[in-house]
Every structure is written in C-alpha cells, then in structure tokens.
Amino acid sequence: MPTGVHLRYSPTIPRSRLATPLAWLTGLIWTAGLLPAFAAGRPAFLTPPYLQNVRPDGITIMWETAGDSEGSVEYGPDPGYGNQVMAAREPTGAGSWVHRAVLQNLLPDNTYHFRVWSGGLPDVDRQFRTAPDGPADFSFVVWGDSQGNNHGAFPGDPDEPTKAMMRHMAASGCAFGVTVGDLAESGASYSDTRRYYLDRVARLLGTQVPWFVAWGNHDGGRDAVIRRFADQPSQERPRFGPGYGSFSFDYGGCHFVCLDYATAAADIRTWLRQDLEQAAARRPRFTFLFIHVPPFCELWIDGDAALRRELTPLLEEFGVAVCFSGHTHEYERGWLNGVYYCVTGGGSWLDSPEVLVHDWPHMTVGGYHEIPGVPRPGPNRGGGLINEYVRVEVRGDEFVASMIGFRPDGTEVGVLDVFSGRAGEPPTPLERPLVGGPEKADFFRDPTIELWCSPFAPGAASTETWARTEWRVSPSPDGAPPWLWEGTTPAGRTNLAVPMAELAPGRTCYVQARHRTTSGRMSAFSDPWPVAIGPAPIHLEDFETTPEFRLPAGWRVFSRSWVDVDAADPENPRSNTYRSWTVVSAERLERVFGANRINVPLVVQGNSVYFESDHRNGVQWGELFTPPYDLRGWRDITVTFLSNYMQNQDSLGAIEYTVDGGAHWRPLLALLDQADVIRTAPGGPVDAPATLTRVDPDGVPTADAGRASGGTYGEHLRNRDWVAWTGAIDPRVNDDPTESKRLEVLRVPGADDQPRVQFRFLYVGTGSWFWGIDDWSIFGTPILPKTLRITAVKVENGGLRVSWTPTTARLRIEHRSSLAHGDWEAASGTLDGADGSVWLPLADDAGFFRLRAEP
Incomplete structure (x- = not known):
C-alpha cells in the first residue's frame, strides 16, 4: 500500500468488516420467495453470464449458480455455434458456485455467438466481439466507486443512478469498460458483492460489455469474495491470480495499465517501469493508466504524496495520456506536464459532506472549480459532486474523453466536460494572460x-x-x-x-x-x-496579539450563563472556560467544538472572540463590551467584522451602541430565526414590537437567565424603543451551517464625530449554536475643515518646519518646484491634523508647498 493512502469506508458499513473481512463472509440462504423467476427450461442463474478479459484471440465467460452443477459454453461465428468448452467451477465461500469458461483460438475483431449450458439446460443466445490485433478505432468507458446506494439522494430507488449508468454504458456501443475500483462497500461481504457488484455491474453491464478492474480499498485483499467473480490479465503474472494483482493489456493499438490497491505500492516500484518500457517499444497510440487513489485531489484529501513522488514521474517519462482514479466520490480533472489526471468517482453516493482541502493549480475542473450544470452544496464543497462516468473515443491519432452526468433518479444530464489528446504531440503550454x-x-x-x-493567444501551431x-x-x-x-x-x-x-x-x-x-x-x-x-480602518482589532482565553485591553464581558461543568478546561466546551465570550484560536475551535466552526473559508483566521452555546446545557447568556472609541473628526461611521454565526430557533445575537457612557443604548443589529420574525403583512415590513415582545414558543430564556423559557427577545435588549429596532432586525436561517457566516457591514448613524462610542454584543440561547467575531473594524470619512491654511514655514535644524491651523482631519504636505506648472508630489506621509506642524527635510532646490486634507 503506498504511504499515505487513505482507507475509505462508508458510515453504513461497520469498520470491523474492513478490519476482519473473513469474519463477514456470510452464508447464502435461499427461500422460495427470494429465488429469481426463471423461464421454463432455462438455467437458474444467480448471476447471468457476463464477459471478462476480452483479447484478440479469446474471452472469458463467467456466471454464478446456487448449486454445484456442470456447465459449458457453445460458441461460434453464428447461432449454429460448432465449438464447445467446459467451464471450471469453484465455491464462492458463501454457498454459491462461480463458473469460468475460457474461450481461445478466436479470430481478432470478430463477432461471436455463444450459449451457456448449466445443469443440463441451455441459456439464450448471446454475443461478444473479440479485440482487434492492431490499431483500430474504438471506445471504452471508465467509472469508479459504484460501491453502495445513493444515501437518500433518490429514495424511490436506493440503487439509482448506478443502475441507469450501467445500462447507459452497455448501450453506448463501447468495446469494454474499466473501473477504478470500490465496487462494493465491503468486497469481503457476499451480500455487498451480490447487491452492488453482481446485480448491477455484472448483470446490467457485463452481460453485454466486458470490463477490467483496478481494484480499490473497499474491494478487500486477495481472498475477498468479490475477487472470485473476476477473470483479469493479472493471472498472467507469477504469484498473482485472475482477481488479484496489477496488470496491463493492449487494445486497438493502445496500452492500458490497471493497478491493484492491494499491490500498487510494490508494483509501482518494480513491475510498472518494466511494463511501460516494453509498451513504449511497441509505440502505442496512447497509454491509459487506472489507479483507485488519485495522485492529485482537492476534495476530502489532497491525493497521495507517495503516488506524486513515485508514480507521476513515470507517467510523465513514458507519456501516459490519462491517469484515471476514483476514491473521492466526485469528478475532478486537470492537466500537468503532458498528463491528464481524471478523478471519476461518481458511481454511487457522493462526497457532499466533505470539504475542500487543497487547491492544485493544474486541477481545473471540479474540486475548487464549478462545473456548469453541477450544483455546489456550499462555498467550501466540491464543484464536481455529480454521478457520472467517462466515455473515451479513440479515433486515428486522437482521443476525446467526455464526462456524462446523471441525476440521482438515473436520468441523464448529458456531457458536462470534454478533454482530448493527440498521439505523438505533447500539448504546448498555452500562453498565460496579463x-x-x-x-x-x-x-x-x-x-x-x-x-x-490580455486576449487568448493560441500560438502559430495550435x-x-x-x-x-x-x-x-x-x-x-x-x-x-x-x-x-x-x-x-x-x-x-x-x-x-x-x-x-x-x-x-x-x-x-x-x-x-x-x-x-x-x-x-x-x-x-x-x-x-x-x-x-x-480605506484603512480607524480602529482594528484582529485578536491575534491576545492570548487565548483572555480579552484585548479595554474589552470586558458579563455572563449569566448557567454553570455546566464547574471547572476551567480548554478541551471541554461545557467547562467554565467557555461560560462567556473569550478569545479562541481557529485550531481549537475545530478540535474542541467541531469542523462547522471553521467551514466557511476566510471567516475565521487565527484568533477570534467566541461565545459557545451548542455544546452547553441550560441557559447561555453573555454580553461583550468594546472599549469606548474616540471618533471625533469622523463621519459616515461604519463597522465591519467577520461574523462566524449560526442561527438557532431560539437564539438571539444582537449589537447595540452608546455615545453617552451607557446612559442610552441604540439598536444596530438583531439576528433572529426567520420563523420568529413577525411582519405587518405577508412579505411586508418587520413588525419589531410584535417580534420582540412575543413570548417565543421555542423557549427563549428570561432576562435574568433564571428560566430557559417564558422570555421574550426584547427583554434582553437595553434599548426598549421597539419601533427603533425595525431596521435592525435581520432574519436568518435556522441551523444553516454557512448562511450567516459572512462579512457584516453596519452603518452606525449616531456615532459621527462622537468622543465615546462603545458597542455591546449579546448572545442568548439554550444549546443554540455559537457566535464568533473576527477583524472588528471601524471606518469613517474625515470631517474636513472649512478653512485650512499654512500659518508658517521656517528653516529648523537643517529642514523646514511647516505649521497650519489645527484640525481633526488627516493631512498631507505636497510640493512642486514651480507654482505655475508641474505635478504636485507628496512631501510627507499622512499627518495628524491636530499636531499643527511637521518637520520636513530641506530640499536642495526652492519650491512650493501646499497642505491637503485627505478624503
């Protein structure tokens, strides 16, 4: 196993299945009600005949029966057959038998008819086509991770859209399929193999189209039951078998390499180079490689470092056209140093809950990048979350790959991505724009x-x-x-x-x-x-210089939260450490409280001041006061902050401010569940008095925090002029993990030119999520003086002392050598107008100075 390869399991499969696969080999029990209905006189197949390991001179036909019975295959160029071969059979270990008939000495690129005999009964006539023995036009399909159900995406049929995708591939006219693995939730479980592999891949695709497998981690090891239903070229390598090991094959003048998850680490270091060297000597049109875990990925994992270190140099050295993989249940694609990397893991349930972890510059489709027509669940979720497979057309010296998307119910969306390559011509890097x-x-x-x-420049030869x-x-x-x-x-x-x-x-x-x-x-x-x-902020508090569990200078808190765990413990969210607002690092937020505290990029970076309600019992009630700010000389006062807020059905997040030392408070913001906001008419203005004075049915605490219910939102506010809150009430979405995590921008109309402006944050709830504040900033426009003049300019200490009428505005000294013409150039940085003067180095030449107030 390559170093760093991730074990992936579905929440619906106990981990113990993966740890002790043989213990989960379940016996197969048939009852009359569970037996499939068979036509009179036809064999009673559990899995009907399906195609494996197609070659120019042969093919393997496999099927499964409930009992131990002899089987054979008649075959020939027409329904008269004329040839017959007996099938080998072996028990699956789950009460059934798997049969394997190897047809040899066939003609290349020819259609054959065949019929299976089982238990003395003949099956219907079926067909297959052998591989060409040289270059030819053909198509193949690629899919991955068809391992499970749809996890509720389409309750009408949990096995969709996988079944529809298999039927679609079978009807596409492709010569064969290749899967990048994870074909059952547990390949060691017969019941999983039956439902997700035999009844879908073998029955719906394999009865018409042969396929090859690059096994995945869910498929288990050498003895996993799922591998007994395969006949792959891996059996041609010493010490490997028909369902175990990496292998390669040629088709239509192209070379294909399938790496087995169970043996890939050793194969990459030893066998793969030799295989690629031998293939290169045959000068294939294209080489395609298939491996379960991707070298590069952006969702859930960043790929695999060992593969990037050991595999990708071989891909580049031997000119591999495409590296197909899965493992992550989504679609991604990129191109690097002549190699396409395609993650096609959309075969069953999707990785919608997973978050983006690394942006690879060369991965440009899916992942961090949206695909038109593919919905994206959130800003840090993948852009390629769609059920899909890839169809590759090889025509002459070119291949064209198309990703075909499907809705959860199995209906086709259509082609959502296309990429291509030409044999013998490594793509020339495109000119990057200015x-x-x-x-x-x-x-x-x-x-x-x-x-x-700058516009696109394709280049002369492109x-x-x-x-x-x-x-x-x-x-x-x-x-x-x-x-x-x-x-x-x-x-x-x-x-x-x-x-x-x-x-x-x-x-x-x-x-x-x-x-x-x-x-x-x-x-x-x-x-x-x-x-x-x-502009630059007048005041900024980013909390980065404040140690954890402290507050910046001048900030203070008051709490009425109930004591939950009466101890200080930074690793316990119920402890007194988090009874009120306090500074917490982003790393600790994720580790102690959960990933949804940092799930929106850029909202939380480093330290923030934070109030917790979600993990705690009883009532949570906390005030946070800023220091008073001197905003004299400023107008258009606006505050901004990064708000790490999540709304609950009974929580209130509010901001008020005062300009008179707390004698009177003014409303600024009130965050409430949209269901609790009463309007004067449907879709009309907010009825603030009714909203704030209603006893909320969800159980708002009382103002003294003595009871967890029976209170109103308004009794927690210091401004009791309910009408004044009309424009400040902002409805938010209950339990939405991203909707309220944003940059808040709030105009503070009563703060202009005030000497003591103070803000009050309030959070009230009962097990009601959380609120974090970062990058608290105050902005404004300087109030420019009505008259501004230089009062004196004199030589002082080898420079010039420039004096002016004092003002609260910010100023700048500008200079030019001629009063009549020329550009004014800055002679100073930004100055505080209240200083009344500034010393400047004396210029070598005479000049003129002017004083300019900054806007």
Missing part, C-alpha cells in the same frame, strides 16, 4: 473593481479554441486558496467587474486570470495584480 486594473479601490464608494486581461477566462481574487500574493471571489468570462471578453461586496476593506487583494480552451486545456494563471481595498 492582468491589470486599478491599484486602489474604495470599499464604500466603488461598487465594483474593473479589471482587464488549433486550440478559446472557451472562457477564469478569474480568482485571493488575499495572498501567491494566489493560494481560500479565495475571496471566483468568476468566469466568455471567450472574446477581456474585462471583468468584481463585486466589491465580495471583498473586504482595509486589505490588499490579488487578482489572477487564466484562459481555458474548448478541449479543456488551460494556461497557467497570470502574475497577480494587487489592488489595495481602502
């Missing part, structure tokens, strides 16, 4: 940032066609995720407007773009274009 735009932007004044990029341009905005100059914003523009368009609401003030963001072609190839991302998003 990106430009403004160097600065104002969050509160500019609705968008207008950007541009036939690539521009499909679209993909953009991303990152908080990091290296373009690393999580991203602030992603978007696309169609071919031919080189400008883009990024909504300012998706960004945050007081930061620099970095814009990049890349071009994508209609074949799926893409350029590298452009160099990042930095845009400083202003």
Whole structure:
C-alpha cells in the first residue's frame, strides 16, 4: 500500500468488516420467495453470464449458480455455434458456485455467438466481439466507486443512478469498460458483492460489455469474495491470480495499465517501469493508466504524496495520456506536464459532506472549480459532486474523453466536460494572460473593481479554441486558496467587474486570470495584480496579539450563563472556560467544538472572540463590551467584522451602541430565526414590537437567565424603543451551517464625530449554536475643515518646519518646484491634523508647498 493512502469506508458499513473481512463472509440462504423467476427450461442463474478479459484471440465467460452443477459454453461465428468448452467451477465461500469458461483460438475483431449450458439446460443466445490485433478505432468507458446506494439522494430507488449508468454504458456501443475500483462497500461481504457488484455491474453491464478492474480499498485483499467473480490479465503474472494483482493489456493499438490497491505500492516500484518500457517499444497510440487513489485531489484529501513522488514521474517519462482514479466520490480533472489526471468517482453516493482541502493549480475542473450544470452544496464543497462516468473515443491519432452526468433518479444530464489528446504531440503550454486594473479601490464608494486581461493567444501551431477566462481574487500574493471571489468570462471578453461586496476593506487583494480552451486545456494563471481595498480602518482589532482565553485591553464581558461543568478546561466546551465570550484560536475551535466552526473559508483566521452555546446545557447568556472609541473628526461611521454565526430557533445575537457612557443604548443589529420574525403583512415590513415582545414558543430564556423559557427577545435588549429596532432586525436561517457566516457591514448613524462610542454584543440561547467575531473594524470619512491654511514655514535644524491651523482631519504636505506648472508630489506621509506642524527635510532646490486634507 503506498504511504499515505487513505482507507475509505462508508458510515453504513461497520469498520470491523474492513478490519476482519473473513469474519463477514456470510452464508447464502435461499427461500422460495427470494429465488429469481426463471423461464421454463432455462438455467437458474444467480448471476447471468457476463464477459471478462476480452483479447484478440479469446474471452472469458463467467456466471454464478446456487448449486454445484456442470456447465459449458457453445460458441461460434453464428447461432449454429460448432465449438464447445467446459467451464471450471469453484465455491464462492458463501454457498454459491462461480463458473469460468475460457474461450481461445478466436479470430481478432470478430463477432461471436455463444450459449451457456448449466445443469443440463441451455441459456439464450448471446454475443461478444473479440479485440482487434492492431490499431483500430474504438471506445471504452471508465467509472469508479459504484460501491453502495445513493444515501437518500433518490429514495424511490436506493440503487439509482448506478443502475441507469450501467445500462447507459452497455448501450453506448463501447468495446469494454474499466473501473477504478470500490465496487462494493465491503468486497469481503457476499451480500455487498451480490447487491452492488453482481446485480448491477455484472448483470446490467457485463452481460453485454466486458470490463477490467483496478481494484480499490473497499474491494478487500486477495481472498475477498468479490475477487472470485473476476477473470483479469493479472493471472498472467507469477504469484498473482485472475482477481488479484496489477496488470496491463493492449487494445486497438493502445496500452492500458490497471493497478491493484492491494499491490500498487510494490508494483509501482518494480513491475510498472518494466511494463511501460516494453509498451513504449511497441509505440502505442496512447497509454491509459487506472489507479483507485488519485495522485492529485482537492476534495476530502489532497491525493497521495507517495503516488506524486513515485508514480507521476513515470507517467510523465513514458507519456501516459490519462491517469484515471476514483476514491473521492466526485469528478475532478486537470492537466500537468503532458498528463491528464481524471478523478471519476461518481458511481454511487457522493462526497457532499466533505470539504475542500487543497487547491492544485493544474486541477481545473471540479474540486475548487464549478462545473456548469453541477450544483455546489456550499462555498467550501466540491464543484464536481455529480454521478457520472467517462466515455473515451479513440479515433486515428486522437482521443476525446467526455464526462456524462446523471441525476440521482438515473436520468441523464448529458456531457458536462470534454478533454482530448493527440498521439505523438505533447500539448504546448498555452500562453498565460496579463492582468491589470486599478491599484486602489474604495470599499464604500466603488461598487465594483474593473479589471482587464490580455486576449487568448493560441500560438502559430495550435488549433486550440478559446472557451472562457477564469478569474480568482485571493488575499495572498501567491494566489493560494481560500479565495475571496471566483468568476468566469466568455471567450472574446477581456474585462471583468468584481463585486466589491465580495471583498473586504482595509486589505490588499490579488487578482489572477487564466484562459481555458474548448478541449479543456488551460494556461497557467497570470502574475497577480494587487489592488489595495481602502480605506484603512480607524480602529482594528484582529485578536491575534491576545492570548487565548483572555480579552484585548479595554474589552470586558458579563455572563449569566448557567454553570455546566464547574471547572476551567480548554478541551471541554461545557467547562467554565467557555461560560462567556473569550478569545479562541481557529485550531481549537475545530478540535474542541467541531469542523462547522471553521467551514466557511476566510471567516475565521487565527484568533477570534467566541461565545459557545451548542455544546452547553441550560441557559447561555453573555454580553461583550468594546472599549469606548474616540471618533471625533469622523463621519459616515461604519463597522465591519467577520461574523462566524449560526442561527438557532431560539437564539438571539444582537449589537447595540452608546455615545453617552451607557446612559442610552441604540439598536444596530438583531439576528433572529426567520420563523420568529413577525411582519405587518405577508412579505411586508418587520413588525419589531410584535417580534420582540412575543413570548417565543421555542423557549427563549428570561432576562435574568433564571428560566430557559417564558422570555421574550426584547427583554434582553437595553434599548426598549421597539419601533427603533425595525431596521435592525435581520432574519436568518435556522441551523444553516454557512448562511450567516459572512462579512457584516453596519452603518452606525449616531456615532459621527462622537468622543465615546462603545458597542455591546449579546448572545442568548439554550444549546443554540455559537457566535464568533473576527477583524472588528471601524471606518469613517474625515470631517474636513472649512478653512485650512499654512500659518508658517521656517528653516529648523537643517529642514523646514511647516505649521497650519489645527484640525481633526488627516493631512498631507505636497510640493512642486514651480507654482505655475508641474505635478504636485507628496512631501510627507499622512499627518495628524491636530499636531499643527511637521518637520520636513530641506530640499536642495526652492519650491512650493501646499497642505491637503485627505478624503
């Protein structure tokens, strides 16, 4: 097993099945009610005849019966047959028998008829076609992880859309299929093998189309029952068998390699190089490789480091066209150094609950990137969560691969991704675009940032066609995720407007773009274009310098929360450590409270101030007060903060502020379950008095926190002018893990030019989720003086002392050599207008100075 390969199990399968597979080999019990209905005079197959290991001169036909009976196969170029071979048989270990008939000395690229005899009874006439013995046009299909049911995605039939996908592949006209493994939840369990493999893959696909297997971790080891139902070329290698081991085969002038999860680590280090060298000597049109665990992945896992270290260099060295894999139940695709990497794990249930973990720059479809027509469950969920398989057409010196999507009920969505390659021509890297735009932007004044990029340049020898341009905005100059914003523009368009609401003030963001072609190839991302998003905050508290379980200087709390566990223990969410607001690191939030505390990228980074209700018993009631802020000289006061909030049916999150030392409080924000917000009419304005004074049926605590129910939301607020809360009540979605995790932007109308502005955060609930605050920022516009003048300029200590009428505005000294013409240049940084003067180094030449108030 490669180092770092992940064991994957479904929650519906006990872990003990994977740990002790032989203990789960279940006996097979048949009753009259469970036996399939067979036509009179036909064999009583448990699994009807299916096709394996097609070759130019042969094929294997297998079937399963309930009892130990002889079997044989008649075959020939027409229904007259003329040839017959006896089948070998062996017990499955689960009470049934598997039969294997090997047909040899056949003609290549020919259609044959065959009929199975079992228990002295003949089956119906069936057909197969042998492989060509040289280059030929053909198609094959690839799928993975058809191991289970749909986990409730379509309750009407838990086995959809897997059954529909198998039928679709069988009817596609493909020559054969290849699966990247995980064909049952537990390959050691006969009942799982029966339901998920024999009744779906063998019955619906294999009766018409042969398939090859790159076994996965769920398929078990050498003796797993599922492997007894296979006849693969692995048996041609010493010490391996028909259902165990890695192998390769040629078809239509192409080379195919299937790596077994159970033996892949050793095979990659030893056998694989020799196999690829021998294949290269035959000059195949294309080489396709299949392995269960992907080298590169963005959802749930980042792939596998050992495979990236040992396998990918071989793929590049020997010009492998595509590396197909599964393991993650989704679709992803990318291209790196001449090799396509395709994750096609959408064969049954999908990994919708899993989160994105790593953005590989070359993985450009699915994962971190949306696929048009594929719904995305959340901002940190995968973009390729769809049931699918891949059909590959090989025509002449080109292959074209198409991902075909399906809805949970089995209906076809259609082709959602296409990529292609040409034999003997490694794709030339596409020219990456140039990106430009403004160097600065104002969050509160500019609705968008207008950007541009250079057009697609295919190059003189390229036939690539521009499909679209993909953009991303990152908080990091290296373009690393999580991203602030992603978007696309169609071919031919080189400008883009990024909504300012998706960004945050007081930061620099970095814009990049890349071009994508209609074949799926893409350029590298452009160099990042930095845009400083202003203005700078008047005050910023990011909690990074505050130790955990403390508060920044000047902040204070008051709690009425019930004591749950009367001890201080940072690892116990019920302890007194979390009885009120306190600073907690993101790492601890995830470890102690759960992954949904950090599931929205960029909302929590490093430390934040946090209040917990979810894990605790009884009433949770906590106030958090900021220090008073001197905002004299500022207007248009606005606060922003990253809100890590999750609404509950009986919780209240509120913010109030005071400008007179707490004598009076004013409303700013009240977060309530949307079901608890009363309106004057359906769809009409909020009825704040009715909303805040109603005794909530879900059990809101009383104001003294003495009782967990019988209270109103309003009694917890310090401002009792209920009408004044009308514009501050903001309905939120109950129990939604992402909806309320966002940048909050709140205008504070009564704070302009005030000397003591203080804010109060309040959280009230009973086992009611949580609220975290990060990057608490106050912004405003300087109040410019009506008159501003320089009162004196004099030489002092080898420089100039410039004095002016004192003001609360921020100022800047500017200079130019001529009063009549020329550009004014900054002679100082930003100055505090209240200082009244500044010393400047004396310039060598004479000049003129002016004083400018900053907006």
